[in-house]
Each structure stands twice: as C-alpha cells, then as structure tokens.
Amino acid sequence: MRLKVDVLPAEELVYPDVVLVVDVIRSTTTAVCLLEAGAEALYWVPSLEAARAFKDADVLLAGEVGGLKPPGFDLGNSPREALEAPVGGKTVVMSTTNGTKAAHVAARTAKHVLLASLFNAHAAARLARELATEEVAILCAGKEGRVGLDDLYTAGVLAEYLGLLGEVEPEDGARIALSMKRAYQDPLEALSLSAAAQALKAVGLEADVPFCAQVARSAVVPLLTGRVGEALIFKKAHPGQAG
Amino acid sequence: MRLKVDVLPAEELVYPDVVLVVDVIRSTTTAVCLLEAGAEALYWVPSLEAARAFKDADVLLAGEVGGLKPPGFDLGNSPREALEAPVGGKTVVMSTTNGTKAAHVAARTAKHVLLASLFNAHAAARLARELATEEVAILCAGKEGRVGLDDLYTAGVLAEYLGLLGEVEPEDGARIALSMKRAYQDPLEALSLSAAAQALKAVGLEADVPFCAQVARSAVVPLLTGRVGEALIFKKAHPGQAG
Numbered sequence: 001m002r003l004k005v006d007v008l009p010a011e012e013l014v015y016p017d018v019v020l021v022v023d024v025i026r027s028t029t030t031a032v033c034l035l036e037a038g039a040e041a042l043y044w045v046p047s048l049e050a051a052r053a054f055k056d057a058d059v060l061l062a063g064e065v066g067g068l069k070p071p072g073f074d075l076g077n078s079p080r081e082a083l084e085a086p087v088g089g090k091t092v093v094m095s096t097t098n099g100t101k102a103a104h105v106a107a108r109t110a111k112h113v114l115l116a117s118l119f120n121a122h123a124a125a126r127l128a129r130e131l132a133t134e135e136v137a138i139l140c141a142g143k144e145g146r147v148g149l150d151d152l153y154t155a156g157v158l159a160e161y162l163g164l165l166g167e168v169e170p171e172d173g174a175r176i177a178l179s180m181k182r183a184y185q186d187p188l189e190a191l192s193l194s195a196a197a198q199a200l201k202a203v204g205l206e207a208d209v210p211f212c213a214q215v216a217r218s219a220v221v222p223l224l225t226g227r228v229g230e231a232l233i234f235k236k237a238h239p240g241q242a243g
Numbered sequence: 244m245r246l247k248v249d250v251l252p253a254e255e256l257v258y259p260d261v262v263l264v265v266d267v268i269r270s271t272t273t274a275v276c277l278l279e280a281g282a283e284a285l286y287w288v289p290s291l292e293a294a295r296a297f298k299d300a301d302v303l304l305a306g307e308v309g310g311l312k313p314p315g316f317d318l319g320n321s322p323r324e325a326l327e328a329p330v331g332g333k334t335v336v337m338s339t340t341n342g343t344k345a346a347h348v349a350a351r352t353a354k355h356v357l358l359a360s361l362f363n364a365h366a367a368a369r370l371a372r373e374l375a376t377e378e379v380a381i382l383c384a385g386k387e388g389r390v391g392l393d394d395l396y397t398a399g400v401l402a403e404y405l406g407l408l409g410e411v412e413p414e415d416g417a418r419i420a421l422s423m424k425r426a427y428q429d430p431l432e433a434l435s436l437s438a439a440a441q442a443l444k445a446v447g448l449e450a451d452v453p454f455c456a457q458v459a460r461s462a463v464v465p466l467l468t469g470r471v472g473e474a475l476i477f478k479k480a481h482p483g484q485a486g
Binding site: 005006007008010012013143145146147148149150152171172173175176179180182183184193194195 | 248249250251253255256386388389390391392393395414415416418419422423425426427436437438
C-alpha cells in the first residue's frame with residue numbers, strides 16, 4: 001500500500017484511490033463532532049454566500065468569519081459547540097475555506113474522500129485502509145496556501161497508525177509527516193505552536209485547541225457520498241462497514 | 244527577523260524581502276558548482292526549448308531530460324561534472340524544471356533571490372541574513388508539485404543556521420523544516436530517502452546524492468541580478484559583500 005502525504009492542496013494533484021482530508025483546526029474536527037451529535041449530513045460549501053443560498057431549505061448553517069459565527073448563521077466552527085449542538089437528524093451546511101478547498105481537490109479524482117482529524121484519527125485510518133486497494137493519501141488543508149504544523153502533525157499520527165495496520169510504502173511527504181509526529185511530545189504541543197492555534201487565541205477561542213488535540217475520541221468518519229451543486233455531501237461512516 | 248519556509252512554490256506566495264530557493268537534488272547544487280568553476284553568469288530558463296534559443300550566443304547549455312544530458316547540450320545537471328567543467332568566464336544557460344519554477348515564483352515579489360543548497364548552506368544563510376531587513380524565506384522547489392524530503396531537510400539546515408546567526412521567529416513551515424533537520428542523523432540519510440534520489444539511482448547517477456549531501460563546502464551564493472526575456476540571471480555573491 002502506497003502512503004502519500006500532500007502538505008497543501010494544489011490543482012495538479014491526482015488521487016487514484018482514498019484521500020483523508022485534514023484541517024484539524026478546526027473544520028474536520030468540527031465535521032466529526034456534528035455527525036457525532038446526530039447530524040444526518042454535512043454539506044461542505046466554499047463560501048458564506050454559498051451557505052446562505054441554502055437558508056430557505058430545512059438546514060442549519062455553520063461557519064466562521066475570522067474565527068467567529070457569521071451573522072445569520074446557526075453555528076460557528078467550534079467543535080466543542082458542535083458536539084453539544086441540537087443537530088439531530090438535520091443537514092448542516094458548513095462554510096469552510098481551507099478545508100473545503102482541500103476536499104474539492106481530493107473529490108475531483110479520488111474514489112473515496114474521508115475527513116480526518118485527531119479526534120477520529122484511528123477510525124479514519126482504519127476506514128481508509130479498508131477502502132483502499134493501492135494507495136492512501138493524506139491531504140493537508142493548510143492555512144491560506146501555507147503549510148500548517150497542526151495539519152502535518154495530524155497527518156503524521158494518521159500515517160503512523162496506517163503503518164501499524166499494515167505494511168506501507170511512504171513517499172517523501174509521508175516521511176516528513178512521520179518525522180513531525182515524532183518531533184513533538186504530545187499533540188497539544190504541536191497544535192499550540194501552529195498559526196491556526198495562534199489565530200484562535202487572538203479571538204478568544206483558544207479552548208478549541210486542546211479539544212482538537214484529543215486523539216481517537218470518535219469512531220465517526222465523514223465520508224463523501226455525493227454533491228448538490230458546489231456542495232460536497234458528507235455522511236457518517238465507520239470502519240468495519242466497508243465493502 | 245521572521246523565518247518562513249514554503250514547502251512548494253505556489254502562484255499566490257508573496258515575498259517582501261529575501262528568498263533562498265532550494266532544489267538540492269540537483270539544480271541549486273549544480274548552480275553553486277558552476278559558479279565555483281568560474282562561470283561568469285547562469286541563465287535559468289524554464290525549458291529545453293528556451294535554453295536552445297540561446298544556442299547561437301556564446302554560451303554553454305546545461306540541463307537534463309530524465310536526469311541525463313539532452314541532445315545538443317554541453318553539460319548535464321550533475322554538480323560533480325559542473326565543478327570540473329571548463330566554464331571559466333562563460334555564461335551557462337541552465338534548463339531546470341522544479342528549480343526554475345520556484346525561482347520565478349520568488350523573483351516575482353522578492354527583493355533578493357538566492358540559490359541555496361547544502362553545499363553552500365552556511366554562506367547562503369549568512370548572505371540572506373545580511374541582506375534581509377524583516378524576513379528570510381526559504382522556498383523549496385519540490386518535485387513535480389510534490390514536497391521533497393531532500394529540499395525540506397536542506398531548509399532545516401538553513402533554518403538552524405539562520406537561528407544561530409541571530410534571533411528568528413519561525414512560523415509553521417520553519418518549525419517543520421527544523422524538525423526534519425533533527426529527525427535525521429546526517430544529510431545523506433535524509434537525501435537518500437527522497438524521491439529525487441531514487442530517480443537518480445534509476446538512471447545510474449546515484450553518486451550525485453552524496454555529493455549534494457556535503458554541507459558548507461562552498462562560500463559561493465548565486466544571487467539574482469536581472470533577467471533576459473524569461474531567463475533569470477544569477478551571478479556569484481559572497482557573504483561579507485552585502486550593502
């Protein structure tokens with residue numbers, strides 16, 4: 001099994017098999033928490049405007065502007081809030097920037113697109129392994145076109161676990177991610193140093209960082225199941241259900 | 244002094260100050276060696292065709308196709324060969340792919356663009372520090388749009404040395420590069436694992452890898468001094484000459 005890690009989304013990337021999309025602070029962590037809280041589906045859209053276009057439908061809107069809940073939205077992008085939100089049976093339209101861009105790059109060519117975070121790291125790695133026939137790729141969202149320490153560390157955790165599940169052939173990006181995993185004593189140290197964490201601190205949301213640093217708390221994996229216009233539809237999946 | 248590392252070139256990257264471009268296997272190492280061997284100037288062009296357009300001028304052509312010297316060219320892209328080549332006083336037109344793309348991205352906005360490798364790592368870091376007023380950025384060329392272990396390791400060596408020269412504020416990419424530097428016992432270990440090294444091995448040029456893994460053997464730094472059409476002109480500079 002080939003194991004690839006791409007540190008940033010790019011138009012030219014081609015994925016023949018399974019992709020784990022990582023935006024650990026915060027959109028892929030929040031996505032896991034919304035499905036944990038009972039949401040029926042997540043629609044990932046690339047802008048606030050695209051989210052507002054769904055406003056008349058029976059949906060909840062989630063998103064952020066500068067880290068905070070946008071006017072007229074039901075939810076922000078905090079995974080702590082998402083886990084407690086009254087989203088049972090609902091569709092949640094999530095406006096994300098870096099995460100959605102990465103997911104769209106993956107969705108263009110991949111057979112399976114999964115959302116991964118530390119929170120669901122082991123489940124996401126297991127499901128990826130079950131679905132893959134030749135390659136598991138991990139695509140880090142980064143932050144406005146620049147590599148994120150938080151995402152690459154998370155990719156390292158996923159890569160390490162994928163290596164425990166069976167033999168892998170790591171390429172350059174996977175070796176870099178594995179080195180990042182080993183370079184830090186614990187996930188919170190790595191995440192706290194990232195630009196994404198610093199940006200949350202600046203708006204008083206630093207409590208989301210230790211939340212995002214929790215490893216393997218959820219067995220839920222958001223799996224791409226289709227599209228509505230420019231929205232990517234993710235629904236709940238678990239390892240052990242594949243095939 | 245801010246210290247940034249970009250793991251891949253991208254159109255949206257903006258550089259306010261100094262950029263060290265790294266394509267350690269092999270184009271930035273070869274560039275240093277050609278100037279060490281006495282070349283007057285290097286013209287970096289993005290294709291073999293662009294190089295051949297200079298054929299009637301009094302220049303030498305250097306480049307590669309699949310690692311090997313292209314038909315009609317005077318030199319390949321081997322730094323071992325470059326160091327011994329009869330290039331004294333000559334202009335050498337170098338056709339590179341990943342290295343040139345990265346250098347062009349840097350040149351669009353940066354005040355100063357330098358070519359860095361392990362071979363000239365300390366000189367390049369010193370000159371960057373001398374030229375910079377607010378930021379040193381290290382831009383890794385990667386390999387066909389994918390991050391290179393060899394380049395990121397080299398960025399870590401440069402970043403560590405920049406940190407010894409004075410206080411730096413590392414962002415996410417710089418922290419990742421520094422972790423890579425510390426993850427490997429020696430440069431040859433890191434470089435040998437890279438896809439770039441594997442590609443050289445496949446064409447029998449693996450002896451270039453230990454050559455590229457030599458640290459601080461040269462005090463020559465190729466510095467961008469101008470353009471001719473789409474060619475970037477690099478000439479020899481040394482630390483201690485700045486200002």
